[in-house]
Amino acid sequence: MTSRMEAKRVAVERGGVRVLDAVDCELHAGELLAVIGPNGAGKSTFLGAMAGDLPLAEGEVLLDGVALARHSSSELAKKRAVLPQQSSLDFPLTVEEVITLGRTPHGTPLATDRTITAHLLKMLALEPLATRPYPRCSGGEQRRTQLGRVLAQLMPLGDEAKFLLLDEPTASLDPARALELLEIARKLTERGVGVMAILHDPNLVSGMADRVLVLERGKMAALGAPREVLTKELFADVFDLHVERLEHENLDYPVFVPLKGTTPMDFEHRLFFTPTTREERK
Amino acid sequence: MAIWALLVALVMSMLVAAGIGAVELDWVKVASLVTERVGIYEADASLVERSVFWVIRAPRILLAVLVGGALGLSGAALQGIFRNPLADPGLIGVSSGAALCVVGAIVFGAALSLPVSPWFIPLAAFVGAILATVCVLQLATRGSRVDVATMLLAGIAINALAGAFIGFATYIADDAQLRSLTMWSLGSLGGAGWREVGLIALFTIPGAAMILRQQRALDLLLLGEREAGHLGIDVTRTRRIIIAACALMVGVGVGFTGIIGFVGLVVPHVLRLAGGAAHRWVLPGSLLGGAILLLAADTLARTIAAPAELPIGVLTSLVGAPFFLALLLGQRRRAIA
Numbered sequence: 001m002t003s004r005m006e007a008k009r010v011a012v013e014r015g016g017v018r019v020l021d022a023v024d025c026e027l028h029a030g031e032l033l034a035v036i037g038p039n040g041a042g043k044s045t046f047l048g049a050m051a052g053d054l055p056l057a058e059g060e061v062l063l064d065g066v067a068l069a070r071h072s073s074s075e076l077a078k079k080r081a082v083l084p085q086q087s088s089l090d091f092p093l094t095v096e097e098v099i100t101l102g103r104t105p106h107g108t109p110l111a112t113d114r115t116i117t118a119h120l121l122k123m124l125a126l127e128p129l130a131t132r133p134y135p136r137c138s139g140g141e142q143r144r145t146q147l148g149r150v151l152a153q154l155m156p157l158g159d160e161a162k163f164l165l166l167d168e169p170t171a172s173l174d175p176a177r178a179l180e181l182l183e184i185a186r187k188l189t190e191r192g193v194g195v196m197a198i199l200h201d202p203n204l205v206s207g208m209a210d211r212v213l214v215l216e217r218g219k220m221a222a223l224g225a226p227r228e229v230l231t232k233e234l235f236a237d238v239f240d241l242h243v244e245r246l247e248h249e250n251l252d253y254p255v256f257v258p259l260k261g262t263t264p265m266d267f268e269h270r271l272f273f274t275p276t277t278r279e280e281r282k
Numbered sequence: 283m284a285i286w287a288l289l290v291a292l293v294m295s296m297l298v299a300a301g302i303g304a305v306e307l308d309w310v311k312v313a314s315l316v317t318e319r320v321g322i323y324e325a326d327a328s329l330v331e332r333s334v335f336w337v338i339r340a341p342r343i344l345l346a347v348l349v350g351g352a353l354g355l356s357g358a359a360l361q362g363i364f365r366n367p368l369a370d371p372g373l374i375g376v377s378s379g380a381a382l383c384v385v386g387a388i389v390f391g392a393a394l395s396l397p398v399s400p401w402f403i404p405l406a407a408f409v410g411a412i413l414a415t416v417c418v419l420q421l422a423t424r425g426s427r428v429d430v431a432t433m434l435l436a437g438i439a440i441n442a443l444a445g446a447f448i449g450f451a452t453y454i455a456d457d458a459q460l461r462s463l464t465m466w467s468l469g470s471l472g473g474a475g476w477r478e479v480g481l482i483a484l485f486t487i488p489g490a491a492m493i494l495r496q497q498r499a500l501d502l503l504l505l506g507e508r509e510a511g512h513l514g515i516d517v518t519r520t521r522r523i524i525i526a527a528c529a530l531m532v533g534v535g536v537g538f539t540g541i542i543g544f545v546g547l548v549v550p551h552v553l554r555l556a557g558g559a560a561h562r563w564v565l566p567g568s569l570l571g572g573a574i575l576l577l578a579a580d581t582l583a584r585t586i587a588a589p590a591e592l593p594i595g596v597l598t599s600l601v602g603a604p605f606f607l608a609l610l611l612g613q614r615r616r617a618i619a
Contacts, residue, residue, distance in 0.1 A: 073514045073515070077513050082512045090367070101505065
């Protein structure tokens with residue numbers, strides 16, 4: 001059996017409301033699974049459930065066939081890392097120190113941790129910032145530092161299957177950095193890491209993901225290979241977005257272009273709304 | 283390394299502080315008095331010098347070092363678990379909870395025929411500190427998480443309640459009680475004897491050891507509670523350990539010396555500005571730095587208006603508050619530039 005994480009009939013309630021219901025999804029070692037869906041569809045909630053942060057109303061999340069809660073947190077920390085959407089850090093830890101903190105679960109010798117940190121600083125082009133206090137870095141630099149921290153947690157790669165959960169990792173990154181991040185994620189999958197990432201850009205999903213899970217109002221709308229799942233109809237149904245799906249001879253994946261003037265909102269009415277008088281209404 | 287420099291600075295300031303006062307001793311004499319005790323060297327000192335050193339100065343200096351270290355360290359640790367550099371034992375109600383019980387003990391102790399002994403007041407303070415902390419923790423706990431905002435607000439409520447109760451107790455106290463209340467609330471290390479030193483050491487040293495072992499966990503907590511959990515830290519347990527240790531150290535300290543403000547706020551702040559926020563530096567640094575600061579403040583307090591003595595709580599606030607304001611101002615200017 002290959003190593004994997006499984007969500008089985010997972011449901012999460014918040015204030016008595018089901019924000020996630022009956023989600024069945026596996027994350028295999030060595031695959032990149034994208035999670036997409038409109039705002040409020042439950043993407044972050046699902047990631048939180050997979051990370052073991054949220055109490056489940058129903059169902060269970062398994063890692064290698066064993067419920068998350070039955071793994072000790074230190075054992076879990078060696079096998080899976082989580083990059084939250086936002087991390088605030090107001091204390092002047094340096095970029096280097098933040099990345100090194102990712103090594104905590106392993107208890108490896110200081111020299112090993114230093115080598116890994118140095119390697120990641122170079123890979124993420126953070127070397128010039130190594131000794132800069134984290135709060136003084138830009139938003140994008142902070143994101144890359146946090147990415148470095150979770151990568152440090154996953155090292156060393158290759159000996160056993162590991163999992164990485166990314167909550168909107170490309171937010172606040174420019175297009176080149178966003179692509180670079182997913183290239184890194186792909187490299188990780190080649191080394192046996194199962195990566196799950198919440199994404200918004202359909203073209204990144206189409207080009208980079210092995211499978212895509214589409215969530216809509218807390219339920220699964222689709223799950224499968226991007227080429228099959230991402231259709232014009234899906235965008236219209238789930239996202240209320242009309243797109244053109246294009247194939248290009250230089251690309252081995254379809255791309256999507258949103259069409260102007262097709263959003264469901266009645267702009268004519270919203271933007272040029274004039275209050276009616278009482279007489280008119282009669 | 284910087285920690286060793288602080289340690290050397292602490293030993294030096296202890297030697298110097300021991301020599302300052304009505305009977306002057308130079309540091310060579312101080313050092314020889316200490317080494318004599320362990321049988322290395324016979325000191326050339328008079329009986330008066332000996333008794334001034336062993337009966338008055340040495341215990342007082344050790345008390346300042348222990349209480350100052352405890353305040354500095356608990357400030358640093360609380361700031362870590364609250365992820366807020368402005369947290370302080372005073373802020374979350376630990377100090378005022380302790381104060382509340384001490385005042386109660388002074389004013390109502392005799393009426394309730396409680397056993398009044400030197401152990402009694404610090405014990406009351408410890409009980410108060412624990413009660414306040416548990417109360418705040420209970421109010422702020424949601425499921426397995428502690429809501430930091432609620433915790434700070436609960437601290438404010440406890441401070442207000444303690445303030446009201448202390449005001450009431452002051453109002454009904456008789457003259458003798460009023461005097462001991464006032465003296466205690468202003469803070470003083472004057473009453474230090476070996477017994478007090480021993481008692482405080484009994485609580486402070488294990489408390490400090492508990493906190494110092496949490497260095498890495500505190501670093502991870504700075505990243506966020508969820509993030510620390512993902513990295514394998516038992517957040518709830520870490521927080522309990524730190525809160526218990528802080529209540530232990532601060533409670534007993536407050537019981538003997540009254541509320542001494544700003545040490546727990548200023549010392550970790552300065553250390554972070556000087557050497558970064560990693561707790562392997564900030565925790566031992568705050569322990570040593572707090573000790574140095576309180577020792578310096580106490581030495582100043584007992585000599586500046588000699589033979590009268592300035593209340594040390596007044597002195598630390600007088601020096602600490604403007605210093606802290608200056609730090610804030612400097613930080614803001616740097617952020618703008």
